[in-house]
Amino acid sequence: MMKKVNNAKIKQYTTYKLEGEIKTIYFPENILELKELINKLKSNNTRYKILGNGSNLIISSSYDGVLIKLSKFDKLDIVNNIVRVGSGYNLSKLALKCAENNLSGLEFTFGIPATVGGAIYQNAGAYGFDMASVFKEALVLDEFGDIFTLSKDEMEFGYRDSILKHKDYICLEVTFELKMCLYDEIMLKMKNNFNLRKEKQPLDYPSAGSVFRNPLNLSAGRLIEEASLKGYKVGDAMVSLKHANFIVNLGCANAENVIKLIKIIQDKVKDETGILLELEQEILK
Ligand SMILES: Cc1cc2nc3c(=O)[nH]c(=O)nc-3n(C[C@H](O)[C@H](O)[C@H](O)COP(=O)(O)OP(=O)(O)OC[C@H]3O[C@@H](n4cnc5c(N)ncnc54)[C@H](O)[C@@H]3O)c2cc1C
Known part of the structure; x- marks a missing residue:
């Protein structure tokens, strides 16, 4: 039987260490198991996503799909x-x-x-x-x-x-x-x-690296800093004081906190510069 973890804590599988749970994470051992799993998920109309190290993902408890972790694919x-x-x-x-x-x-x-x-x-x-x-x-x-x-x-x-x-x-x-x-x-x-x-980089706090892509010839971090958003918080999600293109989790942030903070940053930078910052991180909700 393929290993799987039900009600997996998001914080154990992602670098943001956000609160909440994922329905199921599967751990196929090989290609055959992976193919069978995908067939089964597709025939049940279950959403799925591959999970790497979760270092670019904002995962909400509202995500109703499952994740597939390829940690056994390590030759x-x-x-x-x-x-x-x-x-x-x-x-x-x-x-x-x-x-x-x-x-x-x-x-x-x-x-x-x-x-x-x-x-x-x-x-x-x-x-x-x-x-x-x-x-x-x-x-x-x-x-x-x-x-x-x-x-x-x-x-x-x-x-x-x-x-x-x-x-x-x-x-x-x-x-x-x-x-x-x-x-x-x-x-x-x-x-x-x-x-x-x-x-x-603020490596002393959980994060998922750069939040936004750099607009052509510009730095997203500088635009956010110039919009005076360093240190701005929603719950325990905060624009890093060290690098404004990082959102850090001060302890108990959830995906909704991070998503709300992202929207605030996008709106303020857009108002002040006319530039819409595009997300580099990926939201699963
Ligand atoms: C402290 C810190 C520093 C960082 N520095 C950098 C940096 O310098 N440069 C940079 O580019 N990024 C950086 N990042 C962001 C992140 O590490 C990268 O985006 C990385 O590529 C994500 O890899 P992951 O395995 O964690 O993927 P995940 O976050 O788990 O997944 C990201 C996406 O990849 C897909 N995916 C994962 N594995 C597969 C697969 N086998 N097949 C198909 N799809 C797959 C997932 O489904 C998802 O859509 C940093 C992050 C942190 C926390």
Whole structure:
């Protein structure tokens, strides 16, 4: 029987650590179990969503679907500079494994609390790099149960965007092509990146990273700061004092608090600048 958790606490599965519960989280062991599960959910008309590390999600208790966590999809295979990895693998752990194998290219990911699949879905990026920069191909499962490989072009990567956001594809496995490099050089880059994160981001509170996408040539954080919203609170959800494009959970925030705060920020920034900030995080309700 496939492992599942009923009435799962949202705070245990997401980085915002919001209050509330999810009806069920399933943990398929392999592709066959995943396919069977999806068939069953579809025939019952049950909504479902893949859950990575929950580091870009605002999940409300009102979400009436189920989640599928691919933590068992965690195989790692490194041959020369080619890295094939399961989509449930932890991204920072992968960066460290690559460093141990003298492979450079994923240093920017160290400190992004994501799974490989979630990072590909979002084309996660930092410091001028993104997942597309080292991507070779991905194995995906579509809504009809077909499994196929997508090339870099077919992934249609963009700023925090990929085809996975627009089609009902589940990423099963990703292949990266990295460059050989000295271990010490790789570790130094990762350490420098991580120090920048600690300096700029409110890592001492639960959050889901940047709330809004940066408008072209502008910084969402600066616009929010200029709208005097740093420190503004709804319940225990607060615009971070350290970085205005982060909402932090001071302890007992729920999704409704975060969603209300997002609307207040969007309205105030729109009133003052005419710019509508677009959400980077994803709401499940
Ligand atoms: C402290 C902090 C720092 C962050 N820094 C950055 C940063 O520097 N750059 C950046 O881009 N982001 C950053 N983020 C945001 C977040 O980590 C990324 O968006 C990440 O890509 C989300 O991955 P996840 O595994 O947590 O996905 P989740 O949040 O669990 O899911 C996000 C979306 O991906 C989908 N998904 C997940 N796995 C799969 C799969 N296998 N197949 C298909 N769809 C899938 C989910 O269904 C959902 O729609 C940060 C977040 C935090 C909390």
